[in-house]
Amino acid sequence: MANIVQFENVGLRYGAGEETLADLSFTLRAGSFYFLTGASGAGKTSLLRLLYLAQRPSRGIIRLFGEDAVIMPRERLPGFRRRIGVVFQDFRLVPHLSAADNIALPLRVAGMSEASIAQPVREMLAWIGLSERAQSRPATLSGGEQQRVAIARAVIARPEILVADEPTGNVDPAMAERLLHLFDSLHKLGTTVVVATHDLHLMNRLPSAQMMRLEGGRLLDPTGALRHPPVRIEGEDGG
Numbered sequence: 001m002a003n004i005v006q007f008e009n010v011g012l013r014y015g016a017g018e019e020t021l022a023d024l025s026f027t028l029r030a031g032s033f034y035f036l037t038g039a040s041g042a043g044k045t046s047l048l049r050l051l052y053l054a055q056r057p058s059r060g061i062i063r064l065f066g067e068d069a070v071i072m073p074r075e076r077l078p079g080f081r082r083r084i085g086v087v088f089q090d091f092r093l094v095p096h097l098s099a100a101d102n103i104a105l106p107l108r109v110a111g112m113s114e115a116s117i118a119q120p121v122r123e124m125l126a127w128i129g130l131s132e133r134a135q136s137r138p139a140t141l142s143g144g145e146q147q148r149v150a151i152a153r154a155v156i157a158r159p160e161i162l163v164a165d166e167p168t169g170n171v172d173p174a175m176a177e178r179l180l181h182l183f184d185s186l187h188k189l190g191t192t193v194v195v196a197t198h199d200l201h202l203m204n205r206l207p208s209a210q211m212m213r214l215e216g217g218r219l220l221d222p223t224g225a226l227r228h229p230p231v232r233i234e235g236e237d238g239g
């Protein structure tokens with residue numbers, strides 16, 4: 001299975017103080033499911049931001065889809081980001097757009113015609129159980145409903161990687177389980193999934209997932225799944 005994400009000696013420092021993240025070296029396999037855990041402030045959101053290219057590291061190498069993402073020309077970043085779906089901790093739905101239009105956003109950004117957008121949006125709304133609320137604005141939806149719209153928006157363009165930051169933080173246990181089921185069904189379709197969570201119960205529901213654990217700015221590898229032999233990138237080292 002291909003290595004879809006590779007970090008080598010990555011460090012992240014905000015301002016002049018200590019590094020928030022230090023010596024991150026790990027590999028994520030395409031098609032695997034990872035939980036990212038760690039105490040509040042351990043750096044989970046920071047690691048995810050590095051992963052979806054919202055933040056550049058202070059040092060080290062990050063390879064995504066086999067390419068060096070740190071030295072990548074700025075104009076190529078949007079194309080790369082479109083291959084990664086993100087569920088933000090605070091949803092970040094567009095307030096003046098309906099649920100359907102929020103979900104359609106990535107397809108519109110990708111330049112798809114209106115005629116070809118309608119069907120996948122309808123399917124997504126049905127998948128998250130919100131067909132009846134297609135025209136509702138985010139402010140009129142419950143936290144769990146907004147969460148599901150955010151997830152639908154993150155996955156509608158079929159990203160190769162799905163990153164979710166505390167996606168069950170605002171929902172009851174039954175809804176958390178349902179959301180986990182949504183992520184797992186994507187994973188079964190081949191998407192690489194990374195979910196940051198504090199929720200032990202949730203992690204126990206998916207014993208086959210790999211664990212990433214941040215402590216003191218360093219990454220622990222409790223299931224031994226994060227270190228694989230580095231892949232040789234074409235064109236590197238004269239190769």
Ligand SMILES: Nc1ncnc2c1ncn2[C@@H]1O[C@H](COP(=O)(O)OP(=O)(O)OP(=O)(O)O)[C@@H](O)[C@H]1O
Nearest residue numbers: 014015020038039040041042043044045046047089
């Ligand atoms: N933009 C920033 N500028 C300066 N410091 C930051 C910034 N973002 C995060 N930090 C600091 O980096 C550390 C890690 O924060 P981060 O949000 O990554 O942790 P987290 O594990 O996601 O926490 P939580 O579980 O509470 O969401 C914290 O000490 C935080 O204050």
